[in-house]
Amino acid sequence: MTSKPHCSSSLSPFLSMNLVELARNIREQKVTSEEIVRKVFQNIDENEYNLHAYLAFWKDEAVEKARACDERIRLFREKNGTSEADNTALPPLLGVPVAIKDNLLYAGKPATCGSKMLENYIPPFAATCVEKLEEAGAVIIGKTNMDEFGMGVSTEHSYFGATSHPMDPKRVPGGSSGGSAAAVAANEALAALGTDTGGSVRQPAAFCGLYGLRPTYGSVSRHGLVAFASSMDQAGPITRSSIDAAVLYNIVTGADEKDQTSVLSPKIDLEVMENYRMEGKRIGIPKQLLAGEGKITISEEVANGLSVFRDFLRENGAVVEEVDMPVLSYAVPVYYILSSAEASSNLSRYDGIRYGFRAEGIEDLRELYTKTRSEGFGLEVKRRILLGNYVLSSEHFEDIYRKAEKARNLIRKAFDDAFERYDLLLSPTSPVTAPEKGEISDDPLTAYTSDLCTVPASLSGIPAISIPVKSCPALRPCAAGGNDEVSGNSPVLPIGIQLMGPRFGEQEILGAARFFEKHVKGGAEDA
Numbered sequence: 199m200t201s202k203p204h205c206s207s208s209l210s211p212f213l214s215m216n217l218v219e220l221a222r223n224i225r226e227q228k229v230t231s232e233e234i235v236r237k238v239f240q241n242i243d244e245n246e247y248n249l250h251a252y253l254a255f256w257k258d259e260a261v262e263k264a265r266a267c268d269e270r271i272r273l274f275r276e277k278n279g280t281s282e283a284d285n286t287a288l289p290p291l292l293g294v295p296v297a298i299k300d301n302l303l304y305a306g307k308p309a310t311c312g313s314k315m316l317e318n319y320i321p322p323f324a325a326t327c328v329e330k331l332e333e334a335g336a337v338i339i340g341k342t343n344m345d346e347f348g349m350g351v352s353t354e355h356s357y358f359g360a361t362s363h364p365m366d367p368k369r370v371p372g373g374s375s376g377g378s379a380a381a382v383a384a385n386e387a388l389a390a391l392g393t394d395t396g397g398s399v400r401q402p403a404a405f406c407g408l409y410g411l412r413p414t415y416g417s418v419s420r421h422g423l424v425a426f427a428s429s430m431d432q433a434g435p436i437t438r439s440s441i442d443a444a445v446l447y448n449i450v451t452g453a454d455e456k457d458q459t460s461v462l463s464p465k466i467d468l469e470v471m472e473n474y475r476m477e478g479k480r481i482g483i484p485k486q487l488l489a490g491e492g493k494i495t496i497s498e499e500v501a502n503g504l505s506v507f508r509d510f511l512r513e514n515g516a517v518v519e520e521v522d523m524p525v526l527s528y529a530v531p532v533y534y535i536l537s538s539a540e541a542s543s544n545l546s547r548y549d550g551i552r553y554g555f556r557a558e559g560i561e562d563l564r565e566l567y568t569k570t571r572s573e574g575f576g577l578e579v580k581r582r583i584l585l586g587n588y589v590l591s592s593e594h595f596e597d598i599y600r601k602a603e604k605a606r607n608l609i610r611k612a613f614d615d616a617f618e619r620y621d622l623l624l625s626p627t628s629p630v631t632a633p634e635k636g637e638i639s640d641d642p643l644t645a646y647t648s649d650l651c652t653v654p655a656s657l658s659g660i661p662a663i664s665i666p667v668k669s670c671p672a673l674r675p676c677a678a679g680g681n682d683e684v685s686g687n688s689p690v691l692p693i694g695i696q697l698m699g700p701r702f703g704e705q706e707i708l709g710a711a712r713f714f715e716k717h718v719k720g721g722a723e724d725a
């Protein structure tokens with residue numbers, strides 16, 4: 199039995215634990231799931247007005263579920279004795295509050311995808327990855343804000359209003375999974391799922407000082423993930439530590455008969471991850487991911503963060519060198535051609551007939567389609583639909599769409615070749631740190647160019663992780679949502695460093711992420 203309830207502040211040690219430790223403490227009744235869930239909702243009460251990380255949350259139901267978890271543990275311990283309490287018979291995340299992005303279906307809860315089109319849509323079933331989270335005992339507490347249908351870099355393209363950066367309300371948290379990242383960074387959830395088509399898990403994780411894992415394409419089922427670009431969509435964790443990312447990945451991964459592109463991939467061995475050695479690793483930095491265009495060139499802080507990270511790897515015995523991958527210069531246009539083509543096809547289902555929004559005052563079928571789609575979709579979504587239809591049109595199919603497909607194959611091949619020589623590839627996650635609202639998203643080409651570093655992995659189906667670092671005043675993992683001020687000036691914004699690995703190379707990239715997290719933490723504390 200828990201001896202006595204904790205006051206809000208004495209919960210802090212539990213809230214700073216990784217998910218494995220926290221779940222163990224809940225199972226051992228050192229803290230209750232109810233206390234943790236209530237604390238998370240207290241944070242929501244305090245911050246959400248400014249942050250707007252969520253589109254929906256359900257406090258009473260979550261507290262009810264948390265109580266049921268606590269009761270299940272009590273009964274388990276009564277029956278099996280306390281020494282048995284930590285065994286695997288209880289689900290690994292029992293009682294831990296987790297948030298999910300709004301494009302992941304959860305039965306009976308709204309799934310708006312940040313769009314007026316789906317404002318009133320309530321799905322009757324859950325996404326496979328969400329079901330798996332529930333089976334693992336997680337308490338799902340809400341649906342997080344996102345750019346409409348996942349299209350954007352800032353969460354400003356949500357029909358329901360933008361999400362703010364947790365460290366600075368003038369700035370964006372990244373996108374399109376900005377709600378998930380802001381919620382975790384502000385302790386409004388202990389971890390979250392996002393989705394990543396061209397970088398939407400990694401880039402918001404980078405902006406908010408978190409870990410963001412885009413898994414190998416197919417290793418997480420897409421069943422119940424509202425489609426944007428089906429050949430690239432993947433759900434992935436946004437977390438405060440590399441261990442949390444591994445734990446969530448292990449829960450959501452697996453083949454699923456409801457998604458024919460899903461495959462059984464190896465789970466992460468946490469012990470192997472903990473014992474990762476950097477010595478002798480070969481790491482390449484693709485030159486083309488250090489370039490940029492127009493307003494988007496790699497910023498000084500990001501370049502600094504990358505070079506300190508590179509030096510850290512070298513000091514620990516890795517060989518790090520620049521690698522020339524010329525075809526990556528085409529990754530942004532190739533991504534936007536292919537993803538828009540797929541989006542225009544996927545979004546054709548929103549026609550005002552089957553489900554979702556239907557415009558009023560309709561005279562005929564044609565008007566039903568045009569009015570519904572004109573009123574239901576936002577500007578960015580319409581732009582993608584137009585672009586997608588253009589590249590798929592009979593005049594342009596061969597010279598644009600087909601060419602982009604060929605270039606995609608070359609990009610995949612360039613990665614396959616690179617991974618013959620390197621264990622990992624390294625780049626910034628984003629060329630810039632969190633921009634101010636409107637700074638990037640107001641100009642589509644600038645926004646698209648800012649995806650330079652994340653889209654290559656998406657096109658190739660390889661796994662990639664964003665690791666939080668700060669280059670100032672000393673390299674160290676960035677405290678999630680930390681309110682770090684340097685001499686009273688503006689906060690030091692987190693920088694994300696991206697590690698990419700070969701397909702099914704999650705063990706390798708998570709091992710390297712953990713190595714950095716562990717070693718630099720010690721160093722920073724000493725500094």
Ligand code: GLN
Pocket residue numbers: 347348349350351373374393394395396397398399426537649
């Ligand atoms: N920024 C990219 C886009 O707008 C990525 C989006 C995503 O990964 N969902 O398409």
